[in-house]
Structure formats: structure tokens, C-alpha cells
Amino acid sequence: MSQVKQHPPASPSALNRRAALKLLGSGLALTLSSCGRPHEEIVPYVEMPEGLVPGVPMKFATTLALAGYGRGALAISVDGRPIKIEGNPRHPASLGATDVFAEAEIMSLYDPDRAKAPRTKDDVVTWDAFAQALFAQMQQEKARHGAGLRIVTGRITSPTLLRQINALLTQYPEARWYSYEPISDDAAFDGSMLAYGRRLAALPRLADAAVVLSLDADPLGAGPRQIADARAFSQRRTRQAQPFLRLYTVEPEWTLTGANSDHRLALHPDLIRNFALAVTAQMQGENAPDLPDPVAHFAKICADDLKANKSKALVLVGRRQPPELHALGHWLNAQLNAPVDFIAPADGNPLGDAQALQTLSRDLDDGRVETLAIVGANPVYDTPADLGLAHKIGKVAFSVHLGLHENETADQCSWRLPMSHTLESWSDLRAFDGTASIVQPLILPLYDSRQAHDLLGLMAGTIAPSAYDLVRQTWQAQRSGGDFDTWWKQTLHDGVVANSAAARVATGAPKRPDVKPAQAARGLSLLLGADPSVWDGRFANNAWLQECPHPFTKEVWGHGIYLSPGDARRLNIADRETIEVWHDSASLRAPARVREGQADGVIAVELGYGRTRAGAIGNGIGVNAYPLRTTASPWLISDVSLRGTGEIRNVPLLQHNFDLEGDGKDLYPVLTLAELAQGKQPPDHDYENRPTLYAKVNYDSYAWAMVIDTSLCIGCNACVVACQAENNVPVIGPEEVAMGRDMHWLRVDRYVPDPERPPGFQPVPCMHCEQAPCEPVCPVAASVHDGEGLNAQVYNRCIGTRFCQSNCPYKVRRFNWFGYADGQEYADLGADSVRASHNPDVTVRGRGVMEKCTYCIQRINRARHHAEIVDQPIPDGAVVTACQAACPTRAITFGNRNSKASAITALRREPHHYALLGHLGTRPRTTYLARLRNPNPAMQEKAQA
């Protein structure tokens, strides 16, 4: 190095041949010497840590939070990098499956927009600087017993965090803790207060029900209970189920529950209480409120069916309905002796979300807040606008925001602290039923971040133990006797604290609430709801979730305002026309989406969009509906005004056609139980016995096949995101989607086989046809068949003629029009941190190459390695594809159809088994079970009359 410096400075004029050669030589020397060892002593990796084999994935049990409730997970880690989330079968809120949010946590972890270092308004600072400032501030608070201290969080179920907060509140008796969730369950808790005089969480047991009436409830929709409810529902919806559950849904807009029901009625939200009263009246033989004829008829049939199935009938009321209706639901369930349990709520929030926020707002107004700590929440963005928190928080002198991102709230705070991701943290969480589990980190924090336990420790002012110690202390205190370390190890391994579910509460008889019939608001009402992709907005910067389609509209990267066709005609609004909706001073501008099955008089929009400080992915996507929300009426805004602008915009959609007319119904056969009993089969049931000119290929080892039960598919998209995570499927961004491109290897088609009935979902991965049309057309043999029947794509060989996709009747192949994962990534997705999320067992595809579903061939091969080590054939169930693992309802089965005993062989013998487009002679390996329905014959009689 020193020699280089001795060279005379080479000015261009002095550069002769000699000088040039000298420079060349020294340049070479410099390059060589730069490959040396670092100066510090380094330790070679001679002995491997126990259990770690480089390149072999390991699974660790941990817990992920959604709306504060834990869902157990097994995170897959390769060489120290978590790359995939799977469900934890032992955990009651996971049951081995995942949801879209759990799958997407990997993307959140590696999100390049995460907050990386503590900051004040102007500067990057150190944690020490913050700790000093906080210490000084807390000294002042101590003097006034914490009278100026306010802590704001989301829902907290973590026993350790609750313990820390309570300790802090004891230390500072005048301090206050407020917790809230934007997707609030206030109405449900208030309903239990009305009915039972206590704050209780109801746990309906769908698996024990035969008839369910859902009043705008969405047990199958996104949320902390989705997996558990969907699994219970699916157990009652297979051909063998006795009894086969019958689901009635009354709702103002489409939910997944509505789509999976046997009978659905679209009703204005104000009128749902009248419907409930009509059901009550019919059951009790009282006078029913006045309802339009079809609605009254629906109510009568529901009531009769519920009554006929006492102790197996269940009424569910959604969070958007008022407390009185929840109380009425409790009362009805009590009359029906319904399968419902009650527990004390797992969160320690006695106030309820609305009251917590109102109190906070008053405290801020009165200038009582001197020290404000906001942990993991984003109140500037996601609280009702009438509270005006957005302006008030900025006025607090000492405010701290601890969050994954520097979001809208951080922007208003004097200290912006980076929070560690769940996969980098030690903690504990309770599930919706109270079951506790430990949050275990899989990786050291990627950035200079801390977690909520650390911040509360700093606030407590003592030399705080680490989060790890805190969590251990919590659980050690609860255990008397026994070896704690053994227990701890076992608990970490299992991912669940044994026997920690909340005790069932004996409730006694509920009070019957006095519910008065309502009149539907005359003007338009605006209905808000949680978003299936970004929930309340917290996932807005997650690229996988932004590109995860809305189940009904298949819209990605944003949302629309949903209108019924009747309202659209009345207001002269076209589909996709940009409309303006306003109420008081707040307004929304978004494309109108006209859809069948939406109740007249109500328009709907999802919360969670229109973020301004989400990051490169989420900023400016969709519109923010929170400003229209009020504390008094968080879900339904009456008398909104609406105006069309005449401007029609292209909306990024992953599916453009939904109708199946005439013969098209064969693509999505739907059978009623009665038809199935009569021996009716789907049209392409007997597809394998069709005449052919080709010799039959004999697959003599394994013959991999997949069966997808469309009866069980609830349309939740967990498989779509799971596939994306497992197979390094790139995100392409809204512009490319608007071009009609998409990269998901697995798509969930939504079809409307009958306009009178709810739509159905059909997951479509590659069919792995035995006579694959894609193979003979490839000029370079990049699309080939393997001996086990997999249709394989050789990326290295592909030159991108795209003849294979042209000739694919299922259109399951995906083309890299640009280098979506290879130098031309969308937004900041080319960052190094995103690359760390890639599954090393799956090639990252370059530009100009065709790709598609491989049946998770890497998982097949891993199972093969294990089997070969013990010299046994791969056992049934040893290969679990990513989509199969994710599915909450176990709708996807994968296995070897050559094995007589395998689950897949049994499913392929089902009477409602069929192949999509089987008549083309492609002999697909992916096949389906037709959708089964259980309609009430009484309802059909009416329809025919």
C-alpha cells in the first residue's frame, strides 16, 4: 500500500509509456494486496454448532402477532436467515396453517424501509443519547408521580409486557396507559356487558355447529381467529361430515363468510337488527317487525332451521354491529343452547378502544400530557378524525415513537425509535383463546433497533434486564416447583405454553336486550372494514401483501369504493369511474367498483390505505378512509354524499372476468348434497378414461399429484403468499399489474357460476399435465417432463419464446417480462435486505425466462434425501407443498397417486372428483373436488315459486 503512495502524481501531460506501465503495475499490486486477511484475529469455523448443517433449513417455534393476538408459527431458517413462516400445529390459533399476514412477516422483516436507527426530528442519534434524555424526563415525571406520562399501545396480550406496564403504573401512579385497535372489537365486548354484565370474549365452536347464522360476522375473513374458525368450519364441510354445516349469512357487503355460505342475503347494515328481531320473533312466536317479503321469508327459514337444530345452532354477530345486537345474539344463542364458550379477554384493556382514545384526546387537550410514549401504534394515521390526534400529538413536548417504520406518528414525535421485528425479538403473546406462547428470535436485529420490553425497561429507570430475562422471569414466577429450564426448553420447542388457555367462564343466563327496529338511513351510508391485504394499514409497506389480490375484486395495489349495481345506476356511476365521497369536511377520491351482492344504499371501502409515511411500497396507494371515521360510529357513516367525476381509470386487477355463463359452469361445478346423493358427477369426472392415440406412460416410481377441494377453499389467499415466499416469486408493482402481468405461481380464481348464489374460489397452480401441451411446443426443450410426472421448467435453457404459455389451456405459466428479480425490481425491492429473504433452494429467475409452479420440487427432494438416508420410500405426507402447508382449511392435498394407501388416492376416488378441462386430454395431475353446497330445500321452493 505504502509503495503506491510514493509514485509521483501522474498528471495527464506527464503520462508517457513508462508512467502508464508503472501505474498499471501498481494497480495490479493494489488489487492483489486487497484480497488479504483483516487485521483483527479471526476464528475459523472448524466445528459446527450442534444441529446446524449448512444449507439445511431448521424450524423454530415462535409467535406472530395480529391485532395483538398471537398466532403460533414455525419459522424456517437457513444458515441463520429466516426465509419462510409455517404454521405451528400445536398452537390453537395456527393449527399448522398460516394466514397472509403471517406469511408476509418475512417481507416485513427484510423491508428496506424499516427504521434503522434512533432519530430526533433532525438527527440520527444513539440509543444512549435517547436514554439520557428519557432519564431526565422520567425524573421530572417522578416528581409529579407520572401525572404527565401517557403510554399508547395497540392491543397487548403479552403477559410480560402487561407485567412491565403494570409495574410502571405502580411506580408512576398518576400515569395512564391507553391501548386501542383500529379494527376494534368494542361492540362485541360492550354486547357482553349488556348481556352478562361483564367484559367477556365469546368463543363460538363452529366444529360443533350444524346451522350457523352470521349477521355481518366474518369468522372466515382476515383476523386473529381466521385460521381456527376456518378449520372448524371446514371440518363440517367435507362430504363425510355428519352433519354437514349449513351457513346463512346476512351482510351488507361481500365477506369471505358470505361467499362460503349456502344462503346469503345482502341487507343494509341498519336493517340487520330488524332481521335479527324477525328471527327472534319467529323463534319465540312473537310479532315480527315489518320487513320486505324476501327478507322476511329468509328470516323465517333461518329461524326455523336454527330452532330445529337446538344445541347445534349458532348465531354470530359481527364487530360492525351495535352492542345491543351482540347482546341479542348472546340471548338467542342461550335460547338455542348454542356451542359457545366465554373467557375473560386476554388483553388487559378495561376501557375499550374508543374510550381509551377519547380519554387520551381529552388529556392532550387539557395539556396534561408531558411525556408520551407510543409503542407500536400509529394513532396519527389510524384514529378517528374527530379526535384530532394527528395535530395534538405533535404538540407534546417529549414524545417517543417506537415502531417498525418511521411512520406518520413518528413524524410527529420528538424521538423516533426503531423497533425490532417479531422475528428479532424475545417476548410472549396470548392467542384469542388465551393460550400463551413464547416469541423467539430467529436472527439478531438487522438494525440498531430495540423492542417494547427494552423501552419500558428504560422508562422504569432501573438497569433493565434483557427481554429474554424478562420473559423468563414472567414464566418462572408462575411456576412453582419443577425444573424451569427443562420446562422452558420444551415450551420453546413446542411454541405453546402448555395448558395456558383461558379458563371457560360460567356466565349464567344473559339478559334479553331491548332492541328497537330501525329505519334504514335515507341517504347513502358508507361502511368501513378491515382490509384483507393490509388489515388496518400496518402492513401497507409489505410488497407481498400489496400484490395479494382482494378476494372478490382481485384488485391489487389499492382498493375501490364498492357500490351496488342499483346505486350505480341511480347515481349514474360507471365501474372504475373515479368518484368523490364526502361527509362533513372529509372526503375520499377513489375508483368506484360496482359489484353484485352489495346491499343497496350502502357503499363500502376498506381501511388501511392512503398512507403517507409507510415507505416506498405503501405510500400513496389507495385512499385513507380514517378521516371519515368518528368515535361514535366507527364503522358506518350515514348520509355521505357522492359525486362521479367521469374519469375512468385502469385499476390493477389480477382477474378481469368472473362470470361463467352457459357451458362455462363446467369449469366450476357446484353440487348440492342432494345431487351428490343422487349420483350426479361433475362433467370431467371420468377424464382419465377418454380415448387417446398415445401410448400410456407408466410412472413406476412416484406419481406426484395434488387434489384441491373447492368446497373447502374459503378464498383467503394464504396459499398465494406462501407460494410467493417459498418460491422467490417477485413482486412486480402496480404498473406492471395494470399491464396485465402477474407473477404468482398460484392464483385463486373467483367464479360466479350462478348469479343467484355466492361465488366460489378455485386455486389454480400448474396442473402438471401428463400430456402437457407446453412441452412439445418448446423449441429448446426447456419445458420437460420428469419420471415422476412433474412438468419441469429448465430456466437456464429457456430462451423466452413463450410458446408454452400460449399453448397452456390453464395459463399458469409466468414470464419475466423484465428482470423483476434480476436488476429491474419494483421500487426498493432490489435492496440487499430483500435478497436475504430468498429461499436458497429455489433459483431466482432472470429476465426473459418462463417460470411456473414446480409442486415445490425442492421440498420433494428434501423428503427424498431423508427417505434415502433411511433407505425407505418417501412416506405419504412427507412432502408438504408450501400452499398445502399454509391452507387453513386443508383444502389442498399432495402426494403419490401410485400409492394405494395415500390420502391423495382416496380423494381421487371421491364421487365429486374432477379435472379442470379434463376433456382436452391433458391428463392433469392437479385435480379438484367439486364444490358442495347444503342449501335449505325450503329456500329453494320459494325461489322456484
Added chain:
Amino acid sequence: MSLQAEPPEIERWTEPPGRSYLAISELVAAPLLERRQWRWRAWWIAFGIASGLTLIMAICMSWLFATGVGIFGNNTTIVWGLPIADYVWWIGIGNAGTLISSMLLLMRQRWRASINRFAEAMTLFAATIAGLFPIMHLGRPEYFYWLLPYPNTMVVWPQWRSALIWDFWAISSYILFSILFWYVGLIPDLATLRDRAKTAFPRSFYGALALGWRGSARHWYFYEHYHLTMACLAVPLVVSLHSVVGMDFAASLMPGWQESIFPPYFVVGAMYSGFAMVVLLTALVRWGFNLQPLITAEHFNVMAKIMLAASIIMGLSYLTEWFAAWYHGERAERWLVGFEFTGGYAPVYWCMLLFNCIVPQLFWFVRIRCSIVAVVVIAILINVGMWLERIEIVWNTLSHDFLPSMWRIFIPTFWDWALLFSSLGFFGFLYLLLARIFPMVSMHETRRLIYEESHQ
């Protein structure tokens, strides 16, 4: 045929100033050898425009190779787009030259003598440009040579069952053949130019290219045999070429493509658009080089008749397609026909039917056939219509196949259009260069035409 007396053949195909051997040589050779006297203004203007468009094409291709094939409007469903339609269209045009040279030669249609040379040149350039499009349409164009069975360390060969491989060979052999056929036909004329050249450079340039042609009986003997043999080879080649292009679509599973009528239907379509292009070029060459004595309205008349016949066959083909879709009974096939008439591209489809089947019916009228302006206008419409047909074949089937969930519409981008129109400019560029170097009408064959017609 009418009973009234036909004019003598020589009066049909030539005008008096062009009825001597010397006159023919002078008419054709003058622009090449006496450049000073010749006014090239129109040429320079045309060349300027064509060069500009060629530059645009170079920009398109650079941007394409730098950015990726995503610059086109293709999407997940409609993975084939404008470049494929452009390819089929250009290769169709590339068919006509050889058809005129060989098929008409074998059928002893002597009038072909005055137009076959520039029709062959058209073939050559159109086929070359056509060959570029599939490469530009590849995801990884740098590996196009993997279609060749070249020896490699991995012992991987192309996949012979793929129609694209057949296509690759069909185009390659056709281009090679066209070059040979065109060049050999040019040799006697190059010798004429060599002999008429007054300065040294043209003399040596044409002399070298004439390969020592002296016009001896022995030369002519070999030439005639060789030319006739090539013509006999050309006919099956030209039919196979477009049949194979048809099989790119027909050897598939898709509704609207999987039809046994495709190979002959594509051949006729190619002849149709090719003749339309020849008509256009004939009019331009005739005007540009003052060749009215050698190219008469009668030439347009007979070509119009051929186009009329082709348009009827095209109409029949469309009818057959619709019938087959109904008769086939497959849901997707029937859906597709409905989509063609009413779907997102319906205006395009109606235009195509109008241009390809309805408008050419005007050729039933002699006055239209003998009006050069009318024939040229209709020929342009036919060329547009045939391009629309090709894009419809690609779009309709891919937009509306078996699963409604994947139905989509193709919206072309700027680059799609830029490449199409700039390829026309590139064609013009090559053609104009050629016109400055080589004789646009075959002198020796025209002389023979005059000889034979005046000695009957």
C-alpha cells in the same frame, strides 16, 4: 373470357417506346449508369424518410435489448403480441416474389417478366425483416442460436417436435433460397450493365458480380435449366414456408388455432398480401423509373384478378373457421367466434373482414382493375387488412381461451407501433439502396417477352 378480340399480347404488356431490345436496356440501365442525367430528387426524399425510420428501428431494437421484452404490450395471457403478427405479415409479403417468379414462370405467364425482379427483391428484404421479429420477440434474444443443432458440450439439441423449430428452418432455408434465386436471375443483367458501363468503377463492380457472363449459348443453356429447376423447387418451398408458419398456430391446443385449414389458409393469405405489396411497389417503381413502356395497366389488371381470387378464398377460409368452431362443439371454440365479432377487438375484426373480403370485390369491375390508382388503394387496404388478420389470430385466441379468469385484452404500447412502422422504413431503406445499384426490371426476360410476343 369475353368473346371480343383481345389485343395482341405485345400491346397488352408493353407500350411502343419499350418495344425494342435497345430501348429496354436503356430504360432500365440509364438510372444506374447515367446518374448525372437522371433526376434523383424523389429518391433522396424517400431515402431520407426511410433512413430516419431505420434509425428509429435501431433505437427500438437497442431499447428492447437493453430493457427487456416487457416494453411491448404483451401480458401474462397474451404472451405473443405485435412482433409475431408483424413477422407473419412480413413473411407473407416475402412469399409473393418467389410465387411470381416461379409459379408464374411454370405457368408460362410471360407478363411476369417486367415485375418479377423487384418482386424478388421485395421477397428477399421482407423475409429478412420477418426473420428479425421472432428474435426480437424472444425473452433472451442473445440465445436465439439455441434453435440450431450446433455441437455443444451439454449435447443438447433443439426440440424437433416444436413448430418453432420447423419455422426456424423454413425461414432460414427460404432466405438462403431467395438470395440464390434472385442473384442468379440477375447475372445476365449484370453483364449488360458491365458492357454498357462507361466508367471504370461500374464496369469492374458489375463485372465482378456478373461472374464472367458472356451470353454464350452454353451459358444460356445452363442458366435456363438452372432457373427452371430452382423455380420447381421454389413452389413447394414457398408453400411449405407459410404452411409451417400456419403450423406455429395450428400445432397447438388453443381454440381458433387448432385448425387443419391453417396451412393452406396461411399460404393463400401470404400470396394475397404479397401480391398487394407487389402492386404497391409496381406502381412506385413504374413511376419512379419511368417504366410506363414496360409496365402497363394490364399488369395491374391481371394482378387484381389474382387478388380477387385470393380474397374469395380468404372469405371461404373465414367461413370454414366459423363453421368448424360451431361444428367442433367445444365451448371455448364457440365462445371465441362470439368474441371475435363482439369482444374487445371487434372493430378490428370487422375492419379486417371489410378490407380482406368486401372491398376487393370491386375488382369484379374492369374499370376498377384497369385504374392504377384504384388498384393501388385497394392493395394498401388489403395489406392493412392482412396485418389486422394476423394480429387478430394472435390476439383473439390468446385473449379468450379456455379459462375466463385469465381473459385479458392486449393494449399495444408505443414500442409495438414504433417497431412496426420503422420496419416499413427499414424495408424502404434497403429497397431504395437496391434500386440505386441493381436494375429493377429484368432486362433479359423483358427482351425475351418482346421477342416471343412479336414472333408469334
